[in-house]
Amino acid sequence: MLKRGYKSKAWNGPWRCQVLVLFMSLILIVVVFLLKYQNDGQQPSLVYEVSKQKWNSFDSLVQLHPTRVFQNGTDVIWQIPKSPKAVLFLAHGCNGRAANFWDRSLECPDCIGLPEERLIVLHSLARGFAVIAISSLGRCWTFREEVLIVKDIIKWWINKTKLEKLPLVALGASSGGYFVSVLATNMRLNSIVLMIAEGMFEQMEIEEKYPPTLFVHMPKDLYRKQKIERNTEILRNKGIRVSVIECKEFPLSSNFLTDRIQGLDQTLSAKLFELFQMKGFIDQNGYMRKDGRGMQWKRALKERKNLLFDKRLVPHIQEELNLAFSFHEMTSLHSDQILKWFESHIR
Incomplete structure (x- = not known):
């Protein structure tokens, strides 16, 4: 037992230096962890860093040169990358249209290339997804005859472009999210993403073969957040794979x-x-x-x-x-996670 005031020679030697280095390293790790994972476990810098992604960051990888036709009474626009691995159907929200997803060009002179829509397309093309967008017949999507019209258009286009062997996935935002949730009961989809939309699950008969579903929403919208939590449980109770991405303000x-x-x-x-x-x-x-x-x-x-x-x-x-x-808007900020979700269900 050491007497009071006695200092060990070992402590004054190299051991002291090693302990101090270890102690300072632990403090540094804790500080970095707290800075990175504060705010309820989310990385506060993540959304902000992703939001800095420039509109021209994909120019060296892919450019927007779509094909456009008028089919079954509505506008249909698509683009197919080299060696596509899957087909992605995009459904806009109310007051939207297919022309929002591509830049103005000779192929589409009245396309307007809204920033989030066009970035979703660019992300998807860069990852090997053939992309097709269809305009709703009215201001918002309807869920009966229009579902059959879109189903026929997609089937016609897949046959026309000889993409029959590729998996089919879908993403819909707001009204388009509700539409995609219903479309999934009428045609085979490998997986779906419902963006700022809780889907129509309380009004539909959900079977066990319903596709894996990813909700991308903004929790500041408390009403929709609660609906998504309820519908997540409905799907999980049916044995359907479900995941959720929350989009925070920045x-x-x-x-x-x-x-x-x-x-x-x-x-x-x-x-x-x-x-x-x-x-x-x-x-x-x-x-x-x-x-x-x-x-x-x-x-x-x-x-x-x-x-x-x-x-x-x-x-x-x-x-x-x-x-x-970040209350109710289409977002491309989590495109990487969304596309990974699709990819995990097309293997």
Whole structure:
């Protein structure tokens, strides 16, 4: 037993250095862990880093050159990469259309390439998915005759393009999510993704062969969050594989809009960010105070006569503001996880 005040020679030697190094290393690990996994186990930097992904990040991999036809009374647009491994059907939300998913081009002169829609297509093409989008007959999707029309179009297109041997998956957002949940009861899909939509499961008879289902939603929408939790249990009780991705809000930055929107330059992006700060649309940390649809940002733009830009980009800016607030908007931020979900069910 050591007497009080006695110092071991071993402690004064190399052992002391090793213990101090180990102790400091443990502190560093704990600090890194806390910074990375605070906020209920989520990585707070993850969404923000992904949101910085630029619209032209896929230019070296794939470009948007679709084929467009009018079939069964509606618009059908598609693009097939080299050596496709699966087919992805995309269903837009209310007030959307197939032309939102591709950039304006000779092949599609009235396509508008909304930022989130086009990035979903670019991600998918880069991963080897042949992509087809169909416009709804009305403002939103309906769930009876229109389901049969879309089923016929997809079958016609698969035969036309000789993709019969490929697995078929589907992603629908909002109204399109409800539509895809019903479509899955009428044709064989390997898996589906329902984005900002809880599906129609409380109104359908679900069989055990129903496809694996991934919900991508924004938990700030509490009503839809609760519905998704309920429908997740309904599917799991049927033995159907289910997973959930939650999309959190993230802050704007001076370069956010130029990183996400084709045709919007860095100078304008910075000026818009300054305007949003001045008008109090965002807080001191860059977070949106309200949903983009609930802000008077368009009026503020009109008041600033020196902010000249292509007015066709207004819906693009609107979409990105909605996305940052993260209440109800299509998102490409989790495309990697979504496509991995599809890939895990096409092997």
